[in-house]
Amino acid sequence: xxxxxxxxxxxxxxxxxxxxxxxxxxxxxxxxxxxxxxxxxxxxxxxxxxxxxxxxxxxxxxxxxxxxxxxxxxxxxxxxxxxxxxxxxxxxxxxxxxxxxxxxxxxxxxxxxxxxxxxxxxxxxxxxxxxxxxxxxxxxxxxxxxxxxxxxxxxxxxxxxxxxxxxxxxxxxxxxxxxxxxxxxxxxxxxxxxxxxxxxxxxxxxxxxxxxxxxxxxxxxxxxxxxxxxxxxxxxxxxxxxxxxxxxxxxxxxxxxxxxxxxxxxxxxxxxxxxxxxxxxxxxxxxxxxxxxxxxxxxxxxxxxxxxxxxxxxxxxxxxxxxxxxxxxxxxxxxxxxxxxxxxxxxxxxxxxxxxxxxxxxxxxxxx
Numbered sequence: 001x002x003x004x005x006x007x008x009x010x011x012x013x014x015x016x017x018x019x020x021x022x023x024x025x026x027x028x029x030x031x032x033x034x035x036x037x038x039x040x041x042x043x044x045x046x047x048x049x050x051x052x053x054x055x056x057x058x059x060x061x062x063x064x065x066x067x068x069x070x071x072x073x074x075x076x077x078x079x080x081x082x083x084x085x086x087x088x089x090x091x092x093x094x095x096x097x098x099x100x101x102x103x104x105x106x107x108x109x110x111x112x113x114x115x116x117x118x119x120x121x122x123x124x125x126x127x128x129x130x131x132x133x134x135x136x137x138x139x140x141x142x143x144x145x146x147x148x149x150x151x152x153x154x155x156x157x158x159x160x161x162x163x164x165x166x167x168x169x170x171x172x173x174x175x176x177x178x179x180x181x182x183x184x185x186x187x188x189x190x191x192x193x194x195x196x197x198x199x200x201x202x203x204x205x206x207x208x209x210x211x212x213x214x215x216x217x218x219x220x221x222x223x224x225x226x227x228x229x230x231x232x233x234x235x236x237x238x239x240x241x242x243x244x245x246x247x248x249x250x251x252x253x254x255x256x257x258x259x260x261x262x263x264x265x266x267x268x269x270x271x272x273x274x275x276x277x278x279x280x281x282x283x284x285x286x287x288x289x290x291x292x293x294x295x296x297x298x299x300x301x302x303x304x305x306x307x308x309x310x311x312x313x314x315x316x317x318x319x320x321x322x323x324x325x326x327x328x329x330x331x332x333x334x335x336x337x338x339x340x341x342x343x344x345x346x347x348x349x350x351x352x353x354x355x356x357x358x359x360x361x362x363x364x365x366x367x368x
Contacts, residue, residue, distance in 0.1 A: 007053075010034045012155035014044060015054065019152035019242040022057060052247040056240035059195040062147050063116075064177025065235040066184075069346040072145045073283070074115040074123050075290060077319060079108050079138040087111060088331060090135050093357045094126055095336040096349050102330065104320040112254065112319050116335045117143070122351035129355060133362050142256070142285040146175040150281035151274070153244040159296040161276035163306050166268045173270070175284055182233040183345055187218055188226045193334035195227065195236060243294050244277040251293075251300045251320060258288035258315035265289045268312065273299070288315065 007015075014033050018024065026038040035041050048054035063071050080087050084102060088111070091097050096116045103110035117123045120143055130136045194207045204223050211218055230236045243250060255272075259265045262284075269282040269289045279294040293299070300320070307316055340347045 007155070009156075011044065011048075014041065015048065015153075015155050015242050018045075018054075018240050022238045022240050053243050053245070054240060055243070057238050058197070058241070059192075059230075059236040060148070060150070060239050061192070061196060061236050062178045062234060064145075064147070065180055065182065065233065067340070067345055067347045068180045069118060069348070070120075070145070071347065072117045072120055072143055074117045074120065075142045075144065075283070075285065076113045076115070076127065077103070077140040077317075078111040078113055078127075078136045080111070080136045081109065082135065084109060084111060087130075087135055090130055090358060090361065092331070093361065094354045096123070097331070098333060098335055100331040102322040104322045110319070112321070118347055118349050119351060122349075126351065126354055126358065129358055133358075135362075142287060142290060144283050144285045144290075145177055146284040147177060148281050148283045149173050149175050149270075150239065150241075151279075152240070152242040153277050153279045153294075154275050155242070155244070155277060157276040157278070159244055159277040160298040160302055161273050161278065163272075163303070163310065165274075166271045166310060167264065167312055168267075168271055170267060170270050170274075172263075172266050178234060180345060182229070182235065183342075184235075184340070185226075185342065187222050188230060189337050189340050189342075190216060191218075191223050191226050192230065192236070193337065195230075197332075197334045241279065243279050244296060247294065251295060251297045253293055253295075253300055253318055253320040255291040255293065255303070256288055256315070256317040256319070257291055257313065259312045260314055262289075264312060 010033070014029065014035065017029060017032050021028075021032075024032070026041055029041050030036065030038055033041070035044070045054060063073070078087065088100055091100060091111075091113065094115065096118075098114045098116060101112045103112050115123055124141060127136070127139050127141065131139055190211065191207055194210065204220060204227065208218060208220055208223055211223075227236075231238070257265055257269060259268065266284060266289060269284075269291050272282075272291055273280055273293065273295070276299075277296070278299060280291065282289055282291040300318075304318065307313060336349075337347065339349060
């Protein structure tokens with residue numbers, strides 16, 4: 001059982017306000033909370049980050065606004081009989097790979113993986129090559145052309161909420177991709193990954209220093225304008241992530257969910273742990289919906305016992321992230337955008353290059 005980390009009501013109030021209003025200023029936080037000084041709030045937020053309760057600010061993208069061509073997300077559950085670091089060494093040859101997480105399993109070696117994709121058929125082909133070469137034993141693929149919906153923890157909520165209201169009618173947020181309606185320039189595309197990965201709390205001066213080390217000499221005003229341009233045109237939105245307890249005291253898992261009706265599936269995803277002391281985000285895929293949770297362990301236990309009793313759920317799967325696994329098996333990186341064509345405002349990944357690199361690695365290792 002995970003020990004509950006308790007914080008004061010005043011601290012809960014501060015985190016709830018920040019999670020609900022991510023663009024709020026320190027002065028407004030003073031007005032909306034029981035803290036009297038902005039300096040006190042700044043210190044408290046830094047403490048929350050050190051405790052791994054608070055992450056951010058970070059920026060969530062609307063991938064539909066990035067380019068004129070298709071740009072999807074591909075989620076995969078990979079099974080292997082090899083060492084995980086061996087599998088990851090092949091996966092990293094595919095530049096659109098964004099993250100890998102080991103999945104807790106008593107009988108199998110599993111990796112949960114995400115790619116971005118400008119050609120879903122080519123992405124599947126690369127995974128099939130790895131399967132044919134016995135690098136992976138099996139692969140389950142889910143493709144999404146929707147943005148993810150996130151819901152922060154309500155620190156005053158129940159950390160082990162009921163599942164009784166899953167099918168209750170609710171207002172499901174629109175997660176549809178937007179349309180490319182803004183031409184992005186070199187500065188925009190180069191600073192975007194820093195904002196997405198929360199590089200040094202997304203401070204522009206730190207981004208400016210990092211870019212100068214790479215030989216790109218933007219001015220502070222240039223990168224400030226690029227960020228404002230992306231926000232104004234709704235390519236990115238500012239968010240804070242509020243975990244229900246310090247991350248190391250939580251369980252982190254993904255629920256694959258399907259019913260007979262996709263709208264019902266989305267409603268259930270929206271209703272899961274709504275208003276509870278649970279962090280949640282979900283993504284609509286072609287065949288089902290993936291719901292990611294960071295919660296107290298009792299919520300996961302309760303979920304596993306009760307899912308079978310919910311008749312509306314026709315297919316399901318739970319993948320628990322092994323958060324304490326060695327870091328070399330966990331990869332997290334922003335999407336590779338160096339192939340962005342500024343003239344056509346499109347991006348195409350060179351899948352043929354990745355295929356040749358995989359084949360070359362296979363030949364070298366088989367011949368050694």
